[in-house]
Amino acid sequence: xxxxxxxxxxxxxxxxxxxxxxxxxPEDKIPEDKSLTPVVEQAYIRATIPGTxxxxxxxxxxxxxxxxxxxxSVTSDISPRIEIHQxxxxxxxxxxxxxxxxxxxxxxxxKLQPSGLHLMIFDVEIPLNSKEQVELTxxxxxxxxxxxEIPVYSPAQEKSAQKTMSRMHKHHH
Ligand SMILES: [Cu+2]
Numbered sequence: 106x107x108x109x110x111x112x113x114x115x116x117x118x119x120x121x122x123x124x125x126x127x128x129x130x131p132e133d134k135i136p137e138d139k140s141l142t143p144v145v146e147q148a149y150i151r152a153t154i155p156g157t158x159x160x161x162x163x164x165x166x167x168x169x170x171x172x173x174x175x176x177x178s179v180t181s182d183i184s185p186r187i188e189i190h191q192x193x194x195x196x197x198x199x200x201x202x203x204x205x206x207x208x209x210x211x212x213x214x215x216k217l218q219p220s221g222l223h224l225m226i227f228d229v230e231i232p233l234n235s236k237e238q239v240e241l242t243x244x245x246x247x248x249x250x251x252x253x254e255i256p257v258y259s260p261a262q263e264k265s266a267q268k269t270m271s272r273m274h275k276h277h278h
Contacts, residue, residue, distance in 0.1 A: 152234035168209040
């Protein structure tokens with residue numbers, strides 16, 4: 106009987122602390138202004154080539170706020186190491202450079218695309234061609250994180266997606 110009582114006390118205390126912490130969630134974690142959450146579109150990740158453990162991911166990020174927001178880091182269960190990279194031409198050779206962050210101007214848009222800015226994903230633990238979706242979390246400088254499920258594309262799927270995108274862009278102009 107005593108034990109049951111103790112359990113109830115613990116349960117009530119647990120619930121109370123749960124509710125009080127719920128009330129205490131710092132307001133900057135849940136931006137009331139939706140424009141503070143960058144909008145991510147057309148994101149995908151490349152299937153790993155059999156025998157390798159490297160992949161890359163591309164997307165468009167729109168900053169609808171009135172301040173510059175930077176993408177600081179990206180995390181995922183599929184990899185312990187995801188870096189922000191940029192392709193550059195050096196001595197007639199295509200090279201990759203690691204960046205600390207990507208700045209997105211107020212009301213601006215940044216495109217991560219093949220031969221440009223990209224996310225480099227190292228030490229991929231499970232071959233990605235066995236998956237259809239991968240979860241990525243983007244961490245931004247204004248304390249906002251965006252977690253999303255993005256599709257895994259084979260080279261053929263990537264090509265057809267790019268065709269669709271360029272057709273869409275033509276319609277817009
Ligand atoms: Cu790279």
